[in-house]
Amino acid sequence: SGGGGTSAMSGGVLYLGGGTKLQRACGFEDSPEEMFKYLMAACGPGPDEAKIRLYCDRSVEHFHWLVAQGVGAGDVVGICLERSSRMVAAMLAVMRLGAAYVPLDPSNPAERLHYIATDSRARAVLGSKALLDGHGFAAALAIDDLTAAEIAAAPEVPVVAGPAAYIAYTSGSTGKPKGVIGTHRATINRFCWMWREFPFTPGEVLCQKTAISFVDSVWEIFGPLLAGVAQVIVPAETARDPARLLALLGARKVTRLLLVPSLLRSILDAGIDLTTMVRTLSLVFTSGERIPADLAQRFCQAAPQVKLVNLYGSSEVAADVTCEVVGPVDGDEVPIGRPIDNARLYVLDAARQPVAVGDTGELYVGGEVLAAGYLNRPDLTAERFVPDPFASTPDAVMFATGDRVRYLSDGRLLYLGRNDHQVKVRGARVELGEVEEALAGQPGVAEAVVVARPDHTGETMLVAFVTGAAGLVVEPHSLRGNLALTLPDYMLPARIMVLDAIPLNPSGKVDRSALVSLPLETSAHAAEAALPATATERDLHEIWTRIIGQPNIGVEDDFFELGGHSLMAVKLFAQIRKRFGADLPISTLFAHPTIRSLAECLTVRPPVAISTGFSARPKMRPGIRRPSSTPAPVARRDRSLWSAASVAT
Numbered sequence: 001s002g003g004g005g006t007s008a009m010s011g012g013v014l015y016l017g018g019g020t021k022l023q024r025a026c027g028f029e030d031s032p033e034e035m036f037k038y039l040m041a042a043c044g045p046g047p048d049e050a051k052i053r054l055y056c057d058r059s060v061e062h063f064h065w066l067v068a069q070g071v072g073a074g075d076v077v078g079i080c081l082e083r084s085s086r087m088v089a090a091m092l093a094v095m096r097l098g099a100a101y102v103p104l105d106p107s108n109p110a111e112r113l114h115y116i117a118t119d120s121r122a123r124a125v126l127g128s129k130a131l132l133d134g135h136g137f138a139a140a141l142a143i144d145d146l147t148a149a150e151i152a153a154a155p156e157v158p159v160v161a162g163p164a165a166y167i168a169y170t171s172g173s174t175g176k177p178k179g180v181i182g183t184h185r186a187t188i189n190r191f192c193w194m195w196r197e198f199p200f201t202p203g204e205v206l207c208q209k210t211a212i213s214f215v216d217s218v219w220e221i222f223g224p225l226l227a228g229v230a231q232v233i234v235p236a237e238t239a240r241d242p243a244r245l246l247a248l249l250g251a252r253k254v255t256r257l258l259l260v261p262s263l264l265r266s267i268l269d270a271g272i273d274l275t276t277m278v279r280t281l282s283l284v285f286t287s288g289e290r291i292p293a294d295l296a297q298r299f300c301q302a303a304p305q306v307k308l309v310n311l312y313g314s315s316e317v318a319a320d321v322t323c324e325v326v327g328p329v330d331g332d333e334v335p336i337g338r339p340i341d342n343a344r345l346y347v348l349d350a351a352r353q354p355v356a357v358g359d360t361g362e363l364y365v366g367g368e369v370l371a372a373g374y375l376n377r378p379d380l381t382a383e384r385f386v387p388d389p390f391a392s393t394p395d396a397v398m399f400a401t402g403d404r405v406r407y408l409s410d411g412r413l414l415y416l417g418r419n420d421h422q423v424k425v426r427g428a429r430v431e432l433g434e435v436e437e438a439l440a441g442q443p444g445v446a447e448a449v450v451v452a453r454p455d456h457t458g459e460t461m462l463v464a465f466v467t468g469a470a471g472l473v474v475e476p477h478s479l480r481g482n483l484a485l486t487l488p489d490y491m492l493p494a495r496i497m498v499l500d501a502i503p504l505n506p507s508g509k510v511d512r513s514a515l516v517s518l519p520l521e522t523s524a525h526a527a528e529a530a531l532p533a534t535a536t537e538r539d540l541h542e543i544w545t546r547i548i549g550q551p552n553i554g555v556e557d558d559f560f561e562l563g564g565h566s567l568m569a570v571k572l573f574a575q576i577r578k579r580f581g582a583d584l585p586i587s588t589l590f591a592h593p594t595i596r597s598l599a600e601c602l603t604v605r606p607p608v609a610i611s612t613g614f615s616a617r618p619k620m621r622p623g624i625r626r627p628s629s630t631p632a633p634v635a636r637r638d639r640s641l642w643s644a645a646s647v648a649t
Helices: 022-026 032-041 049-060 063-068 085-096 110-119 148-152 184-197 216-226 242-251 261-269 293-302 378-384 432-440 476-483 512-517 535-548 566-580 595-604
Strands: 006-010 013-017 076-080 100-103 124-127 140-142 166-170 178-182 205-208 230-233 256-259 283-286 307-312 322-325 343-348 361-367 385-387 397-407 413-418 422-425 428-431 445-454 460-468 495-498
Touching (some): 076 085, 085 124, 085 230, 100 178, 205 216, 242 261, 242 566, 256 261, 261 283, 293 307, 378 385, 432 445, 445 512, 535 566
Parallel strands (some): 076 100, 205 230, 460 495
Antiparallel strands (some): 006 013, 385 397, 397 413
16 A cells, blocks of 8 residues: 555544654664765665666766866756766766756757756756757756866765755746756655665666656666666667567566556557566556556556556655555546655645545645755745644645545545646646647737647547637647747647637636537548548558547648647557558657558568667648658757656656
């Protein structure tokens, strides 16, 4: 079940206090300095000690440059690197100086990276030359340009505990992402709980596949590192192609895996046998979104020897704050379980008073798990991190999650949904207001409203409704292309509908319920959609129609512009493999995103099994369609976060 906390009734609320004292759990005093020194010095004997030492030694290479830039305790340093040992070393270098690292995910649009670097007031940026070229960061070090002489001249730098470990940017309701200040204290607390609740056994191997812009990456990197456990750093291209990811994990005998529930469903729907591909798998953690009971039951039936663990949390609570080891499920949803060590959970009403067991309320979280608030946003910090009247210390705060929950009779929590406009799309957190602001800023758009609604498979998709300014024509294709220049791919609406007017309720507010139930047009160009001309095109058309869930798809229509995404692509290529016997990498879809061009690829080229992952799809200029016979080159710098398949928040 997880957590192992004690429960007590207090004024009607079943409030769960957590576990062991931090000092006893971790073996050090609870000052930030002592905890951080533990984090940096925990390279004791273990099967991967040499690799751990290598990470630490490599981090020294960056010290002299960071010091020369004046970086010290309390500063912020950007990290713009693909997953690699160099990335881990850069993170260590920053934290050992007492600074906090802020991820600059290379898969995000350049405009978003610049905003994060500016908003976080990053003193410097560490990255590779290939990724830094053209970005124009004010102070940047291409780590592959370091010379042997510079490395040898690196000064001795004492370990310093800074006020923050990292800054994790998440979607913001005001139209711009916001930075959550992650602390060493909350991070170590989470590690100690995981080490105690799910202890490592000899010979275990873990993998690091989550983008460092998502908070789950902190455990993936440092949890095994500090315990001397071997880990496989998965290249980004491989992490985004589930079949090739699982093949790699099987070859490296990985024992634990974190998956977003929507990706887990896609893997099962595609007929991929997890336990056959990764025979050493013993633990699967799900996080990032709710896991329906039917999905949990399917997994448990398909892999009865693998323990399934459902985690719940957010960036504001060091990733995870409750845990449920999944057993037989009564109802439609899997409970989110009980709290981890040193976490306090409250279910409160609108007046922040406890509700009775079984009643619905908002979940508030207190204890040692909290972030230090939002970077440079005291107003938002005060709004969401409020005084905790139930704590024993007068200055304690609790985080208002915005999640609706209720307690079950046995003390576990059941997640019921949000009380605001925040949603999860393929495991990634999205504030609808940020997408609406981006749309409203486009030329010709008068109003924009974005809603979340289920697609034909039941997964969440974003649908945008816009009205045009007087005398101007709004073209959804161009709008989506412009949005792709500023928003991560998981925040792009699957459909953009142009309306004469946004519906209002009797009080004059936007009627979101009417928009959620509004029928979607099947195709803006159904009458002129090009029809399949060959047997291969007809077979592909049948598969696309079933997977995308739209009729009237033309053979020249772009998979992504139809609302296609990575989880659909998993199913698409599984069907292609079954129908045509072609084992193609998902990267094929970037160069051949239409039925016609993909049919040409299948017809002209013999089926070849390719074991590499995919590169991401290049950005296209709005309104320009690529001829099917001319595949576009893949631009590394313009790589977008095509899916949330390998992330969680």
